[in-house]
Amino acid sequence: MIEMHPSLPFFLAAALAFFLNPRLRSIVQLAVPLISFWMIQRLLAAGDQTVLLHFPAYTFTLLRLDSLALLFCYAFLIFGFLAHLYAIHAHEKETHIFANLYVGSSLGAVLAGDLVTLFIFWELMALTSAILIWNRQRKTSLPALFRYLLVHLTGGLFFFSGLLMKLFAGGGLLFQTLPLDTAGWMIFAGFAINAALVPVHSWLPDAYPEGTAHGSVYLSAFTTKVAVYAFARGFAGEEILIWLGAVAAVYGVIWALMENDMRRLLSYHIVCQIGYMVCGIGIGSDLGINAGTAHAIGNILFKGLLFMATGAILFRTGKTKLSDLGGFAHADRWILFFFMTGALAISGAPLLNGYVSKSLLLKAAEHAHLAWLEATLLLVAVGTFLSIALKLAYFAFWGEGSGGKNPERRLPLNMYLAMGATALTCFAIGVYPDLMYRFLPFPEHAHVYSADHVIHSVELLLGTVLTFALIVKHLHAKAVITLDLDWFYRKGARLFERAFCFPVNAGQVSIQQRWTEWIANADQRLKRWFKDQAIAPASNPLMMIMIACLLVGMLLLF
Amino acid sequence: MKKIILILGVILAALWLAELFLVHAHATGIWWRDLKGYAIVMGVLGGMLLMFIAKTLGKYWLYRKEDYYD
Numbered sequence: 001m002i003e004m005h006p007s008l009p010f011f012l013a014a015a016l017a018f019f020l021n022p023r024l025r026s027i028v029q030l031a032v033p034l035i036s037f038w039m040i041q042r043l044l045a046a047g048d049q050t051v052l053l054h055f056p057a058y059t060f061t062l063l064r065l066d067s068l069a070l071l072f073c074y075a076f077l078i079f080g081f082l083a084h085l086y087a088i089h090a091h092e093k094e095t096h097i098f099a100n101l102y103v104g105s106s107l108g109a110v111l112a113g114d115l116v117t118l119f120i121f122w123e124l125m126a127l128t129s130a131i132l133i134w135n136r137q138r139k140t141s142l143p144a145l146f147r148y149l150l151v152h153l154t155g156g157l158f159f160f161s162g163l164l165m166k167l168f169a170g171g172g173l174l175f176q177t178l179p180l181d182t183a184g185w186m187i188f189a190g191f192a193i194n195a196a197l198v199p200v201h202s203w204l205p206d207a208y209p210e211g212t213a214h215g216s217v218y219l220s221a222f223t224t225k226v227a228v229y230a231f232a233r234g235f236a237g238e239e240i241l242i243w244l245g246a247v248a249a250v251y252g253v254i255w256a257l258m259e260n261d262m263r264r265l266l267s268y269h270i271v272c273q274i275g276y277m278v279c280g281i282g283i284g285s286d287l288g289i290n291a292g293t294a295h296a297i298g299n300i301l302f303k304g305l306l307f308m309a310t311g312a313i314l315f316r317t318g319k320t321k322l323s324d325l326g327g328f329a330h331a332d333r334w335i336l337f338f339f340m341t342g343a344l345a346i347s348g349a350p351l352l353n354g355y356v357s358k359s360l361l362l363k364a365a366e367h368a369h370l371a372w373l374e375a376t377l378l379l380v381a382v383g384t385f386l387s388i389a390l391k392l393a394y395f396a397f398w399g400e401g402s403g404g405k406n407p408e409r410r411l412p413l414n415m416y417l418a419m420g421a422t423a424l425t426c427f428a429i430g431v432y433p434d435l436m437y438r439f440l441p442f443p444e445h446a447h448v449y450s451a452d453h454v455i456h457s458v459e460l461l462l463g464t465v466l467t468f469a470l471i472v473k474h475l476h477a478k479a480v481i482t483l484d485l486d487w488f489y490r491k492g493a494r495l496f497e498r499a500f501c502f503p504v505n506a507g508q509v510s511i512q513q514r515w516t517e518w519i520a521n522a523d524q525r526l527k528r529w530f531k532d533q534a535i536a537p538a539s540n541p542l543m544m545i546m547i548a549c550l551l552v553g554m555l556l557l558f
Numbered sequence: 559m560k561k562i563i564l565i566l567g568v569i570l571a572a573l574w575l576a577e578l579f580l581v582h583a584h585a586t587g588i589w590w591r592d593l594k595g596y597a598i599v600m601g602v603l604g605g606m607l608l609m610f611i612a613k614t615l616g617k618y619w620l621y622r623k624e625d626y627y628d
Contacts, residue, residue: 254612257609257612258612258613258616258620374588378597382600382605383605383608451580451581452581455576459577459595459597459598460601462569462573463598464604464605466602467606467609469562470563471606479624480621480622482622484620491627
């Protein structure tokens with residue numbers, strides 16, 4: 001049955017990417033998501049939606065295909081196809097190999113039926129995505145890779161500790177609703193690190209902008225969404241998720257407003273949008289979980305599109321900082337169009353998919369009588385629109401500078417096609433929400449296009465445009481970076497090293513020196529004593545005494 | 559820019575009138591949700607508030623030169 005696993009084609013394609021020439025490799029890359037999709041259809045038709053792998057000590061539930069897993073599988077496959085299409089021109093083999101491994105392990109993680117299988121795919125995701133971060137091979141890439149691994153392996157340790165605690169407590173390891181006991185909290189912490197919830201979020205804006213134009217497109221979609229899936233499966237309805245989600249949403253949007261690097265700005269919006277999803281899951285009602293997962297699916301598409309568009313700007317100009325760009329609208333109208341589609345979708349503009357999932361979430365908050373949450377989410381929507389569709393777009397496509405006016409390179413056709421197809425998907429779900437509703441974990445028939453809701457959304461967005469128009473003359477893209485909590489392990493660790501590690505090290509060295517001197521002195525004295533007593537000097541008298549002490553000690557012990 | 563602000567003002571006023579006379583939304587029981595035009599106020603004031611917080615945090619605390627971590 002293991003040959004039925006839908007992530008298997010991705011692992012095989014990763015192996016093939018080693019040997020094949022670029023043309024054949026491109027065909028394989030585009031075929032793999034389709035083959036995987038066909039395998040899922042076969043599994044669904046067969047009616048047996050679990051795959052077990054028996055070992056004497058443990059039976060792995062390699063695959064469990066229910067509605068929640070299926071929804072994420074479809075989203076990953078659609079986006080896997082689009083991202084492969086975006087990247088097929090790339091020459092470096094590492095991208096194709098590790099992107100396939102990364103997508104395959106993400107699929108494996110959402111299909112995992114038990115915690116051990118989930119953990120294995122979870123760690124595989126961390127390792128393979130790390131290579132995508134390093135792949136741009138700049139001076140900063142290797143340190144970024146190490147920081148990324150440091151954080152993710154710490155998260156993995158939390159997860160693994162929770163898993164062991166559950167095992168020793170005699171509980172089953174099936175991945176289902178988990179109680180928040182000690183083991184549950186450990187696993188929760190592991191999930192929270194991968195979901196980039198504040199305060200364990202800073203790895204994300206630190207690492208994701210490091211990738212290549214196409215590498216970061218893969219990164220934006222999978223790790224955090226697998227964590228959202230894991231929360232939906234394991235901790236749906238836990239109130240703490242609402243609080244963590246609201247904090248992440250506000251935090252992400254404020255840091256995004258301060259940011260100068262386009263892809264770092266978008267990374268903060270991943271933190272922010274994960275907050276939305278986690279709020280929905282924390283509400284825990286059918287509508288809340290539907291809203292959280294629908295927003296995860298929407299986010300894979302529109303955030304992917306935004307990373308594709310900014311990746312295209314990077315590809316053409318070699319620049320990612322708003323202070324270096326400006327005037328790119330004159331160079332490429334298509335990229336402007338695709339970027340604005342993504343930007344309007346993430347801001348919740350009607351006719352695009354973000355509007356549908358955000359409306360579901362606002363309804364869920366309203367039904368749960370959480371007026372404060374509704375107000376917070378609306379405020380965050382304002383900030384999202386302000387920072388992406390207005391600030392980022394203004395400084396990159398128009399703005400004061402002219403760094404983007406005359407790009408050096410042309411964009412390959414496949415990148416345009418990928419952006420076009422992603423934009424079309426955002427539009428299709430926005431116009432016809434039933435496309436997505438039918439795959440949500442619970443039945444959903446919400447009517448999101450009511451007159452009052454459409455008018456409120458348009459008012460909210462136009463009100464924000466008015467604000468931007470009023471303050472734009474006071475805004476300037478400055479070549480600065482913004483501190484975040486990664487300061488604690490980037491700079492703070494150095495201070496810790498100076499204040500604590502260096503003195504401890506110096507102390508240890510001085511103790512060692514004194515000890516060596518003491519032994520040398522003792523040795524010399526002993527030798528002199530032997531000489532004075534006219535005893536034939538042994539080769540090492542101190543050693544003899546130590547061995548004698550050891551023997552006496554052993555005698556006493558036994 | 560003044561022209562854009564003027565056009566936006568006119569569109570927003572039209573939307574507010576449409577909301578006032580044409581939309582009969584159900585009462586939600588949340589006081590600010592039942593006010594006509596709350597979304598405009600939220601867009602304008604919310605945008606200014608967030609921008610103010612972000613710029614103040616950046617200017618007085620969090621902005622550093624680009625080579626800070628090098």
